Amino acid sequence: MLTKRIIPCLDIKDGRTVKGINFEQIRDAGDPIELGAFYAAQGADELVFLDITATVEKRKTLSELVNKIAHRINIPFTVGGGIKSEEDVSILLQNGADKISINTAAFLDPTIIKSFSKNFGSQCVVLAIDAKCEDDGNWYVYLNGGRKKTDTLVMDWAKQAVDLGAGEILLTSMNHDGTKQGFALTITEQLASSLPVPIIASGGGGTEAHFYDVFTKGKADAALAASIFHYKEIAIPDLKNYLTQKGINIRK
Amino acid sequence: MYWAKMKTVIIQYNAGNIQSVLYALERLGTTAMVTDNPEIIKTADKVIFPGVGEASTAMAYLQERQLNKLVLSLTQPVLGICLGMQLMCAYSEENDTQCLGIFNEQVKLFSPSQPSEKVPQIGWNTITNLKTPLFNGVAENSFAYFVHGYYAALGEHTIGVTDYIQPYSCALQKNNFYGVQFHPEKSASVGEQIIKNFLEL
Numbered sequence: 001m002l003t004k005r006i007i008p009c010l011d012i013k014d015g016r017t018v019k020g021i022n023f024e025q026i027r028d029a030g031d032p033i034e035l036g037a038f039y040a041a042q043g044a045d046e047l048v049f050l051d052i053t054a055t056v057e058k059r060k061t062l063s064e065l066v067n068k069i070a071h072r073i074n075i076p077f078t079v080g081g082g083i084k085s086e087e088d089v090s091i092l093l094q095n096g097a098d099k100i101s102i103n104t105a106a107f108l109d110p111t112i113i114k115s116f117s118k119n120f121g122s123q124c125v126v127l128a129i130d131a132k133c134e135d136d137g138n139w140y141v142y143l144n145g146g147r148k149k150t151d152t153l154v155m156d157w158a159k160q161a162v163d164l165g166a167g168e169i170l171l172t173s174m175n176h177d178g179t180k181q182g183f184a185l186t187i188t189e190q191l192a193s194s195l196p197v198p199i200i201a202s203g204g205g206g207t208e209a210h211f212y213d214v215f216t217k218g219k220a221d222a223a224l225a226a227s228i229f230h231y232k233e234i235a236i237p238d239l240k241n242y243l244t245q246k247g248i249n250i251r252k
Numbered sequence: 253m254y255w256a257k258m259k260t261v262i263i264q265y266n267a268g269n270i271q272s273v274l275y276a277l278e279r280l281g282t283t284a285m286v287t288d289n290p291e292i293i294k295t296a297d298k299v300i301f302p303g304v305g306e307a308s309t310a311m312a313y314l315q316e317r318q319l320n321k322l323v324l325s326l327t328q329p330v331l332g333i334c335l336g337m338q339l340m341c342a343y344s345e346e347n348d349t350q351c352l353g354i355f356n357e358q359v360k361l362f363s364p365s366q367p368s369e370k371v372p373q374i375g376w377n378t379i380t381n382l383k384t385p386l387f388n389g390v391a392e393n394s395f396a397y398f399v400h401g402y403y404a405a406l407g408e409h410t411i412g413v414t415d416y417i418q419p420y421s422c423a424l425q426k427n428n429f430y431g432v433q434f435h436p437e438k439s440a441s442v443g444e445q446i447i448k449n450f451l452e453l
Binding site: 001002003004005040045070071072074075076094095096098121122123124167168192193194196197198219221222251252 | 271272275276278279304305306364367368370371372373374375376377378395397398399400401415416435437438439440441443444
């Protein structure tokens with residue numbers, strides 16, 4: 001049976017991971033390659049590297065970093081952050097990324113989803129959505145790292161993106177992100193039950209039980225988290241043991 | 253590691269993930285030449301036929317460059333990966349494509365029966381009923397990484413079985429030709445063992 005996936009996310013700024021604290025097993029938690037390799041060895045099923053570097057010039061070093069990561073890491077990884085053109089995608093894939101993640105650029109020009117999936121295959125196109133539940137009870141799409149609200153409903157955008165060729169949806173709940181109070185189960189379940197592609201849930205994972213909930217009640221195919229792994233609040237082997245004991249199909 | 257100095261080639265064509273296969277070989281302490289040069293491919297000790305992409309486009313590209321005939325003529329161990337394995341089958345439902353016909357198994361589109369069965373299958377699944385030295389030292393029910401919407405049915409050349417929606421061939425073998433549906437280059441230590449085994453064939 002296909003397993004549920006546990007995905008640590010590493011934010012990268014100017015070639016260094018942000019938020020990472022030191023693990024005894026690795027020399028430099030600020031080095032994305034070291035930290036990524038550490039998580040891979042711990043049993044992470046995939047990795048996401050999100051480049052939050054502000055300037056375009058500095059972003060050019062991303063492809064070099066991706067190349068080094070690809071040389072070192074023996075599990076699949078996704079790269080996101082500022083990807084706009086086919087050339088951006090081509091360079092990252094050529095340097096060994098397995099998938100790319102797009103967000104604001106895809107919303108502003110949805111045709112890139114179609115061209116990326118046609119040229120590189122749907123399997124490597126991950127659509128990231130920053131979602132926020134407003135007072136009216138509806139989930140809306142936010143852009144620019146959550147700074148700009150749109151009037152588009154998350155479900156509508158996700159459906160359109162899948163029709164255009166997105167191969168996976170990475171759904172981040174802004175209401176839950178950073179709270180450690182659990183994932184957004186309702187919207188995750190709605191997407192997972194109505195879309196034919198895998199849903200990666202992100203935002204709010206704080207305890208092992210939260211992961212159990214997002215895989216059962218939320219019906220997520222994968223769960224992504226950052227700080228709880230970076231700050232050693234949950235170790236991946238412990239999380240996987242817990243989920244296995246609870247009957248979730250997990251890779252060991 | 254006598255195979256570290258072996259001449260391994262990766263067939264270059266218009267299908268992705270070629271770099272990842274090369275890097276996986278480098279992690280094992282060896283390397284490979286990525287080429288579409290028929291002479292170099294013919295004289296290699298081992299040939300890897302990778303691929304992520306769409307079947308009809310890939311077959312058209314291979315035919316245009318006569319690489320289809322070349323692959324059929326090879327007598328050294330050949331390993332097809334993902335789309336590479338599917339192209340070694342007889343036929344793919346993906347855009348109604350006649351493939352190389354090394355394996356007579358048919359490649360079909362997954363047809364899910366419930367919403368939880370997503371297509372393509374993306375992620376880690378178990379490999380079972382493992383046969384041939386390709387799987388030496390690989391335990392039954394080991395996990396491998398899969399990304400695919402089409403699958404090769406079970407048949408006489410099946411040397412590994414995975415269950416997603418229904419049981420299908422996760423690995424095929426006929427004579428010197430081997431194929432795996434999963435990505436050994438992305439399947440952690442299990443994948444490394446399988447690549448090593450292939451190099452030792």
